[in-house]
Amino acid sequence: MTKNQVKMWIVGLLAGGSLLACSPKEIQTGNLNVIPLPQEITETADASPFVIRSSTTICYPEGNAKLEHTAHLLATYIKEVTGTEVKTGTKAGKNCIVLGLDPSIPQKEGYILNITSDQVILNGQTEAGVFYGTQTIHKALPITEGKALGSLPAGTVKDFPQYGYRGFMIDVGRHFFSIDYLKELIDVMALHNINYFHWHLTEDQGWRIEIKKYPKLTEIGSVRKETITAPGSGKFDGTPVKGFYTQSQAKEIVAYAAERFITVIPEVDMPGHMLAALASYPELGCTGGPYEVATQFGVFKDVLCGGNEKTLQFAKDVINEIMDIFPDAPYIHIGGDECPKTEWKKCPKCQAKIRELGLRDTKEHSKENQLQVYFMSEVEKEIAKRGKKMLAWDEILEGNPDPQTTTVMAWTGVPASIRSAQLGHQTIVCPITHLYFSNPGYNRLKGVNSVGRVYNFEPASPKLTEEEKENIIGVQGCIWTEWTKDSVKMEWQMMPRIAALSELQWSNPAQKDLNSFLKRLRHQLDLYALSGYHYKEDIEDVTISAGPQGEGGEAVVSLTTFDNAPVFYTTDGSEPTAESPVYTQPFTLKGETTTIKAKAIRNGRESSTATTTLEYNLATMRPITLNCTPDAGFTYKGAQLLVDGLTGDDNYRSGRYLGIYGQNFDAVVDLQEEKEISSVSIGTYLVPGDYIFGLTGLEVYVSEDGKNFHKIASKSIPTLEKGSKNNVLKREEISFNKTKAHYVRIVGKNTPVLPQWHPGAGKKTFLFLDEIAIQ
Ligand SMILES: [Zn+2]
Structure with a gap:
């Protein structure tokens, strides 16, 4: 104005x-x-x-x-x-x-x-x-x-849209969300041209939908007495969680969504994830109970009995009432995931049914898995009678279901979506690795890393033929609510990643361009703010990056934001303010350890402060070459990561670590002049749960000419023991007598295979490394 x-x-x-x-x-x-x-x-x-x-x-x-x-x-x-x-x-x-x-x-x-x-x-x-x-x-x-x-x-x-199925799933089983709040989330979906709301209605931890024929499902099954406080804590909060939707409330959601051209897909997850139903009607289980609505999370061995006719009738009755509530849903989701067969193997009813059906173990499919397919296909017949299709999670593929009748939601990873599409199933892609917005590991990614991971995902894998790609009918984001209790967390998990998701679902893949997307994202964030949604604000933080410049270890530092907001910074460790220097172009730091702090200020609104300390040693900002090949998913800017002065953080997916799979680490650092050295160290990040093990040995070689190396030191390191913790930073160091060197070669021995105690025993391991220090 x-x-x-x-x-x-x-x-x-x-x-x-x-x-x-x-x-x-x-x-x-x-x-x-x-x-x-x-x-x-x-x-x-x-x-x-x-x-x-x-x-x-x-x-x-x-x-x-x-x-x-x-x-x-x-x-x-x-x-x-x-x-x-x-x-x-x-x-x-x-x-x-x-x-x-x-x-x-x-x-x-x-x-x-x-x-x-x-x-x-x-x-x-x-x-x-x-x-x-x-x-x-x-x-x-x-x-x-x-x-x-x-x-x-x-x-x-x-x-027009790229995909006909553009979904978003919300789990109300683990935590209950009110009808009014779900309407707000449906508005968020509508803003992103999403046309399916997948409503995950039942869980081990709570049954949330009224079924008139089985009133105890909500009387008993919708209440759990308390909840575990953190994964594996063994402590409980003593606070009951309860809540369910009456059929008329569910119809209200269906109508509200329909006015926004969103179809609600109900899910009743079976035969696993059924503890709340078993607590209500113990006779539905293999042992007859007693059972309790689950107070912790995970996969439970108690599931619906696969051999009991009454249990099957229960499943059919429930699905029929569900179809009355959701008459316009073209798909009915009946889960099928995470159903251990522990009890089925022991249960006389299940085993009698297996004999009656003449099921036998095959190389690919156990007879219990085939019993699950029988159970699901019986329910599927009820669904088909009303002109609808069955939708199930990708574990259903374990039992060899009919591609004509089973639409698959591929969550376990990209290989599942490839397999499902190749087998001829209509497939909806929602891999945990990219589109589970409640995954704690990926939630720790910040800013452009977080949004870009979703944006750069390719729903139709290039490994599929053009014909097979036709079987990929849609893309979906999912929020599971084990650790999502309130609207603030719900919203920052959704936004802004749902914006990236919407482009996978709607836009032309040929026009895919992260930078173009980020330019348009500013306005979308402003729309979120206008509606009062709590989006993940770290997208607005400053990204500090550093790279070498010329010889002598000089570093050039750049400070960027996704929307080119004004950035204010300091290099003396003090907190930046609007009075601090404004960043205009990359600046140079001479070879000394420096702390950079930077903040973006948009119309008087300050971002969080980004802080990075550029730590110097003889290797920092020096040329480095790799004699090994990092994993394509964890290469980022390559070997330079290891000598950029930026030490690895508490997240191996952050882009600070170089990931190597099934190989030794082997690299040469050029010190650019002869230096006296006496120690070498390298940081490793250990997540045994994700197959990420540490080094089992370290060797150092030196050279004058970069061609002829001789070994000056080596050591072996024990393999990780059973019970080793996840997310541990460990620095491996090796010291030796003072030696002159111009080139230093560092060899890090990978753990060759996962040890016997590990669930993946015998498989290859990952190595995640950052920041070499040569003193
Ligand atoms: Zn049984």
Whole structure:
């Protein structure tokens, strides 16, 4: 706003007596490059924008209730973003946003948005397409909140989704979330063009949906007496967790979602993850109980009995009531994951059923796994009777199910989605490694690392043929709530990674570009803030990176933010403020240990302080070459990571560690002149649970010419013992008599295979290394 405009604003304020009565003169124009990025955007150069004014009307075809509702929703979005209250009606004309249907648009969910200064025309092949077009308008408008008029740039958007199934899953079994709060989360999904809400309704720790035929499921099964305080703590909080949805509340969610063109997919997980049901009806289990609603998390051996006709009838009855509540769901999810067969192997009923069915162990599929497929396929027949499809987690593949009737949700990893698609199953991709937004390890990733990991994921693996890729029908993000008790955590786990997810689901993979995405992300974060959502704010922190410059160990340091915000920094260890130097370009540090602190300040709002100490030793910022090949997923900037002065942190996925799989570490550091040395050390990060072991030996060689090396020291290191802790930083050091060296070769022996005590015994191990120190 110019000073004159401010004056007019104040005059208007005084004359009108209130903020609402005054009409601002300034016009701000938005941007059609929204998230998820539309397929095709053509901006009309030099044309005037379409200005949203209180006289603007959103028009819908008379008699079309869906578009009428969509028009009202769009009016709400416009009010929230620009502060302008627009009208809705059925008489189209100038100054209107005209919603309509155009059957010539080829894609079912496709839309065409045509913007001129006079009128906005938004057509979809279906009402769903129109809805996605209104979401584009919603996100393309500038956030002015009444301080200026908002306008849409003149142009055309032709858009349609990459995938027909665009899902998000929320687990309400481990922790209960209210109907009102779920509606807010459905709004977040709608903002990202998501069209399936996968509602995980039952768990070992709580049954959350009313089933009229089995009232104890909610009387008993929806309450657990307490919860373990942390993984493996053995301590319990003494606080009951309870809650369930009545059938009419669940229908309310279905209706709310449907108004946003989101279909709810209910999940009743069976035959595993059923302790809450077993606690309610012990006769459904193999032993008859007694059972208790679980108070800790994990996989439990007590599951539904696979050989009891009454149990099967229970499953069918429950699924039939579920289908009454969710009549529009094309899929019914019946879980099928994490179902140990411990009890089935001992249970006379299960074994009798196996004999009756003539099931035999095969090389690939045990007879108990085949019994699970029998159980699930019996339930599937109920689902098929009502014209719906069964959806299940990828463990179902263990029993060789029919690809015609089983849609697979591939969660265990990328290999599962590849296998499922190759076997001919319709497959929804949601690997724990990229799209489980509640995974603690990946939650510790920060900023661009966190969002980029999702964004750079490829749902249709390049290992699939074009024909097999057709079986990948969708992509989904998941939040499990073992450790998600409140809205703050729920929201920062979702946002902003759901924005990256939405581009995997919707946008054209050929246009995938992380930098372009990050440029568009700023506005999306502002929309989250406008709605009061708690997004993960470390995306706004400063990234400090350092690399060598010339000879002599000089380092060049750069300080970046994803949105090029103003950065203030210090190099003397003091806290940066708005008075500190402003970062303008990379700066040089001479070979001494320095602490850099940096902070971004956006419109007076400060990010957290990023702190990094660049620690110097003889190897720091010197040339290094590798004689081994790091794992492709953990290479980052390569060998230079090991001598960049930045010590590894408490997360092996952070980009600070070099990961090596099944090989020894072998590297040569060029000290660039002859130096006297007496010790070498290297940091290792140990996570035996993730197959990440330490060094079993260290050798040091020196050379004058970089060709002829001789060994000067070696030592062996014991293999990790059973019970070794995860997430441990360990520095391995080797000292020797003072020696002159120009080149130093360091060989680190990997643990060849996982030891006998490890669940993966015999498999190769990972080695995660950072920062070589030569003194
Ligand atoms: Zn049994």
